[in-house]
Each structure stands twice: as structure tokens, then as C-alpha cells.
Amino acid sequence: MFPNEEHIYDFAFTQASIGMALISFDGFLIKINTALCDLLGTHMEELTSPSRIPQEAQFLIHHIVQHGIPLQTKVLEKLLLEQYYNHPLGYRLSLGISISIIRDHHNLPLYYFAQFENKTMIRQMETQFHFTKTNLHEKEDSFQQLLERLPLAVLITDHGVIQYVNPSGLQLLQAECVDELIGMSTNSIVDVSNHDRLSERRKKYYSHKSVGSVIYLIHCLNGQQKYVEGFSIPITLNGKRAILGVFKDISAQTIEGERLMQSEKLSTAGQLAAGIAHEIRNPLTAINGFMKLLRSTEHKKEHYFSIIESELKRIEFIVNELLVLSKPQAVHHSKPMNLILIIEQVITFMSGQASMRNIEILPSFTEQSIWINGEANQLKQVFINLLKNAIEAMNQGGTIHIYVFTCNNEVRVNVQDEGCGMTEEQIKALGQPFFTTKETGTGLGFMITHNIIHNHGGAISIVSEPEQGTTFTVTIPTIIEPEETIK
Incomplete structure (x- = not known):
């Protein structure tokens, strides 16, 4: 920040x-x-x-x-x-x-x-208004005095046309006298973006249906815009059915809330920018140093070229992962697919890499087919990332267990390794840009995995203990097996 x-x-x-x-x-x-x-x-x-x-x-x-x-x-x-x-x-x-x-x-x-x-x-006033409404004909003078003294703005309308405004209402709408507002339509005060809400509430009132509180963006007579919150109740005015609305100016708190949320977004963007700058600055510093060494010597040093090439590839890797992360993952062509087949293909693909490190991948499926809506390549990327992380966490070899089962219209996939595990602090930090437990990692892989699962309507959770291994659990909604198998 x-x-x-x-x-x-x-x-x-x-x-x-x-x-x-x-x-x-x-x-x-x-x-x-x-x-x-x-x-x-x-x-x-x-x-x-x-x-x-x-x-x-x-x-x-x-x-x-x-x-x-x-x-x-x-x-x-x-x-x-x-x-x-x-x-x-x-x-x-x-x-x-x-x-x-x-x-x-x-x-x-x-x-x-x-x-x-x-x-x-406000609620006490609302209760008092409801009580007063039943005795309105007998206590019109008292009711009028109550409205005049209220610190909240009160407007009485008949089919959207203003019939009465109290002094607090004049102040809210920046009007100098009552005559400026009497006969004016509320459509000209409430912002056009809120007209559908205004019209719907008006229909409910005259259909004897109750409604709750509401927030409007309004235009005052001096051109100022304000956010107001209030409630309305049906009353009888001069023998006719009308609507009494009580409103409060909430512009200040609305602006405060929007400013706070914008500050949060700026803070997050600043943290990401700082992380990107830090990650790319390191290889650039190394490249710059070796270029100076090459200029200062007459003999070519192949070792220097290898290091420069390695650092350039690392920059390329970081940029590629950022590009993947920035893609709108929600825009994908989902179709029914058997998740078991996806996982089996990933296990086959990763088995060679696992064998080279003396690691065995053992799947356990409760069913031969579990159907979901998804995009095959993205889901393969998820499970390749999880298996790759598990393999890299197991320096001494061992077994990776994959358990796949259904529960409450969801499929759960547990990827359980016997690696070095993580502390509670590391688990909480996982998913932040450029946080990683690996020497050469960027921390973006888990963010990509999380985005893909989220865009499939699912979730991912982690359970881990140092030196006891880690279990990643992916949960995705299931569907009924389609009549025709889609290959």
C-alpha cells in the first residue's frame, strides 16, 4: 500500500x-x-x-x-x-x-x-405513524404538528404528485418554499436510474401490498445530487388514499463507503505492482551485472550467457503466468464431461515425472463416471498444477493419494501428498501474488488454479501440517449424466 x-x-x-x-x-x-x-x-x-x-x-x-x-x-x-x-x-x-x-x-x-x-x-417513528394512521381523522391537527416538527424529511404524494412537504423536506430538497414543490412529480426529483424501482413501489402501495425501506438518488432544486433512504406508508389525505414517505440524507455515508472500497482496490493493485517489480527486478539486475562483465573481458564466457538466458526465461515465465491470470477465465465453453476421465488423463501425463522422483500416484474412485459442466483444458491445468506441487514437495519420494467421491450434488477431489507440509501462516498467505514456498516459484500458479475452480462454481481448500504433508480439496457441482455421451 x-x-x-x-x-x-x-x-x-x-x-x-x-x-x-x-x-x-x-x-x-x-x-x-x-x-x-x-x-x-x-x-x-x-x-x-x-x-x-x-x-x-x-x-x-x-x-x-x-x-x-x-x-x-x-x-x-x-x-x-x-x-x-x-x-x-x-x-x-x-x-x-x-x-x-x-x-x-x-x-x-x-x-x-x-x-x-x-x-x-426511524423504526419508532414508523411504529408511531402506523398507530397514528388509524386515528388520523380524529387527530389531524396533532398529526400535522408531528410532521412539522420531525427532523426527518416528510413528503405526502398522490400517484406520484407531491401534496405536502414538511420543513425538513424543504431543507433536504433545497427548496425555499412549499409552493416550489407542491404539484411536482416525484419522477422529476428521483434520478431516472431509479424510476423502475419508484414505479414498482407505487404499484404495490395502491395494490395494498407492503414494501420495505428504499434508497434513491435524488436531484435537489439547486442541482445538487443526494442519496436518501426512507420508508413509505399508505395514508388517507382529505378523504383520498395517498402515500407518506419519510426520508433521511445518507450521502455522506455512501461516499465514505465508496471511498473506502476504492482505497482497498488501490491498495491491492499497489501490492501487486510492487510484487511484479520485485520479481522482475532481480533477474534484470543479474543480467545487467553479467553484461558489464562481458564488456570488461576479451574472452567469451559461455557460463555468463547461460545465466543470462536462464534469467530471461524466468522473466518470460513470470509474464506468461501473469497473462494467464489476467485472461477472463469465466468466458469458457462449458460442456458436460466425465471428471474421472479428466483426472485419469492427468495422472497418466504426470506419472513419468513422478516416477523419476520415486513417487507413486494412487487414485481411488468411488464411481466410474462423475459428470460436471466444465472446460477440459482448464480443469486439466488445475490437476496438473496440484500434482506438480505435490511432486515438488516430496524430496524423499513417497505416495500421492487422489480420492474422488460425490457428496450432496458435489464432487470432491482430494490430492494428498507426503511432502514437507506448510504452517498455518503459509496456508493463509497462499494465493497472494508472488508468495511461494518454492525457491523458483512465483506464487501465481495457485491463483490461476483458484480462478479456474471459482469460475466453475467450485471451491478449493487446504489442510496441511509441517513435515506431515498437504491435502488440497477441490469441490465442483455435479450434473445428471447426459443421455448422449459427449466425447
């Missing part, structure tokens, strides 16, 4: 007026700001320590992790939740939670980004 990026990122996160947290997919708080601690009534040390985190906060994080799963597969871009939280001081909060995914420059999910907002007052 470059200094300016780190400063912007930390400032946006720590100075935010709303609660923010980065949460791992397995439920650990990676980073939180003080606004979240204040909101939840806890200390930073309690939330960041798994053994000290309060049970109520732990339940809240678990709720976020469980509901955020669709975000990882891009089924949703953002998820809005509302969850009750029992504050340590004895009162109950209604928390609005916005969940999105922080992704790296390859668009792979890293962790959840959650924003927390106290919506207790």
Missing part, C-alpha cells in the same frame, strides 16, 4: 460517523472503527478478541456472515439487513446493516465490508 493510499484509507475508516467493520468469511472481525464500538457499547479490545467478544455482538457478526454468502458469488452486489441488538445498557437497538464484498484486482472476494446505522428512531 502506498503512503497516500494508506492515509486515505485509514482516515475514511476511522473518521466515519457510522459504524464500519471488515469481517472475514469465517466470522472474525479484521478491522473496526470507534463509531461501531460506540454504537454497540463495547470496547475495541472486546470486539477484536475472539475470547472476549460479547455474545450479543458475536450473534450479530454470525448473522452478517450467514446472510452475506450470496454476495461472494455475485448473486447480489449489496445486501441490506435490519437486526435488533440488545445494548449493554439495557435498551434495544434497531440496526440497519449494509453488507458488500471487498474484492481484489482479479475480482476475487477478500472479505465483507459492513456499515452499521442506528435506525431505532
Whole structure:
């Protein structure tokens, strides 16, 4: 992360007026700001320590992790939740939670980004509005006074035409007087990109269907754009059915969230750029040094040429792997195929290399055919990479076991070696650009493997212990065997 990026990122996160947290997919708080601690009534040390985190906060994080799963597969871009939280001081909060995914420059999910907002007052107002609605005819004067004093913007519309605006609404829309807004269509205020949402909600209201809260991009009378969040309820105005909407300006927190996500992307890009520069600088330095030696001597040194050629090939290898990684792997021609045949072909291909190092590859299949949708060459690349890693990890020979079985509409392939294994820290770092446990590796092979499996709707996991070997588990969704065999 470059200094300016780190400063912007930390400032946006720590100075935010709303609660923010980065949460791992397995439920650990990676980073939180003080606004979240204040909101939840806890200390930073309690939330960041798994053994000290309060049970109520732990339940809240678990709720976020469980509901955020669709975000990882891009089924949703953002998820809005509302969850009750029992504050340590004895009162109950209604928390609005916005969940999105922080992704790296390859668009792979890293962790959840959650924003927390106290919506207790809005919900209390909503409850009060629902109660007041039933007695509206008897208490119109009191209701009018309530609307006038509300700190939130209130608009009453009839089929999208504004009939009433309270003082807070005038301030939100930058209007000088009520006459500027009365009779205006909400279509001219709400941005055209949100018109479909506006129209759909309007139909539901007049069909007596309930709807939840909503976020709109609006245009104020002075040309300023704002993001607003609110809810609407049907009421009776002058004997006619109308809609009352209560809205709050959320522009500041929306901008803060977008700035934070952009900082994360810049940070990831900066780390990758630094890694590429470091990896290519080393062979370039060696080439430059040997070129100077060649110029300073009258005799040709074949050994120098060999080293220069070797370093140039390493640069070419790094660039080729980066090119493979940058290709849109999601764009491939999937077709039904028998995964068992793919794995058998890879084992045949890799057996010669394994034998040269006194290694035996032993497959174990529970079925003769397991059908999936996939691209054969990409899947072969996955299992070649896994077997190659296993072979290179076993300097003393041994056995590589491959177990293939189905479970819950998925096929699982375990590649188990008897090699040097990895520490927990190495496993966590695996997949980062240019992290490798090999002397001549680039760390990009696992990223390529992970991308291919991800684009096949699958997942890959690792279990390893130092000196005890490593097991890679690939999981891919299965399909029903097609009527006609596709060769």
C-alpha cells in the first residue's frame, strides 16, 4: 500500500460517523472503527478478541456472515439487513446493516465490508405513524404538528404528485418554499436510474401490498445530487388514499463507503505492482551485472550467457503466468464431461515425472463416471498444477493419494501428498501474488488454479501440517449424466 493510499484509507475508516467493520468469511472481525464500538457499547479490545467478544455482538457478526454468502458469488452486489441488538445498557437497538464484498484486482472476494446505522428512531417513528394512521381523522391537527416538527424529511404524494412537504423536506430538497414543490412529480426529483424501482413501489402501495425501506438518488432544486433512504406508508389525505414517505440524507455515508472500497482496490493493485517489480527486478539486475562483465573481458564466457538466458526465461515465465491470470477465465465453453476421465488423463501425463522422483500416484474412485459442466483444458491445468506441487514437495519420494467421491450434488477431489507440509501462516498467505514456498516459484500458479475452480462454481481448500504433508480439496457441482455421451 502506498503512503497516500494508506492515509486515505485509514482516515475514511476511522473518521466515519457510522459504524464500519471488515469481517472475514469465517466470522472474525479484521478491522473496526470507534463509531461501531460506540454504537454497540463495547470496547475495541472486546470486539477484536475472539475470547472476549460479547455474545450479543458475536450473534450479530454470525448473522452478517450467514446472510452475506450470496454476495461472494455475485448473486447480489449489496445486501441490506435490519437486526435488533440488545445494548449493554439495557435498551434495544434497531440496526440497519449494509453488507458488500471487498474484492481484489482479479475480482476475487477478500472479505465483507459492513456499515452499521442506528435506525431505532426511524423504526419508532414508523411504529408511531402506523398507530397514528388509524386515528388520523380524529387527530389531524396533532398529526400535522408531528410532521412539522420531525427532523426527518416528510413528503405526502398522490400517484406520484407531491401534496405536502414538511420543513425538513424543504431543507433536504433545497427548496425555499412549499409552493416550489407542491404539484411536482416525484419522477422529476428521483434520478431516472431509479424510476423502475419508484414505479414498482407505487404499484404495490395502491395494490395494498407492503414494501420495505428504499434508497434513491435524488436531484435537489439547486442541482445538487443526494442519496436518501426512507420508508413509505399508505395514508388517507382529505378523504383520498395517498402515500407518506419519510426520508433521511445518507450521502455522506455512501461516499465514505465508496471511498473506502476504492482505497482497498488501490491498495491491492499497489501490492501487486510492487510484487511484479520485485520479481522482475532481480533477474534484470543479474543480467545487467553479467553484461558489464562481458564488456570488461576479451574472452567469451559461455557460463555468463547461460545465466543470462536462464534469467530471461524466468522473466518470460513470470509474464506468461501473469497473462494467464489476467485472461477472463469465466468466458469458457462449458460442456458436460466425465471428471474421472479428466483426472485419469492427468495422472497418466504426470506419472513419468513422478516416477523419476520415486513417487507413486494412487487414485481411488468411488464411481466410474462423475459428470460436471466444465472446460477440459482448464480443469486439466488445475490437476496438473496440484500434482506438480505435490511432486515438488516430496524430496524423499513417497505416495500421492487422489480420492474422488460425490457428496450432496458435489464432487470432491482430494490430492494428498507426503511432502514437507506448510504452517498455518503459509496456508493463509497462499494465493497472494508472488508468495511461494518454492525457491523458483512465483506464487501465481495457485491463483490461476483458484480462478479456474471459482469460475466453475467450485471451491478449493487446504489442510496441511509441517513435515506431515498437504491435502488440497477441490469441490465442483455435479450434473445428471447426459443421455448422449459427449466425447
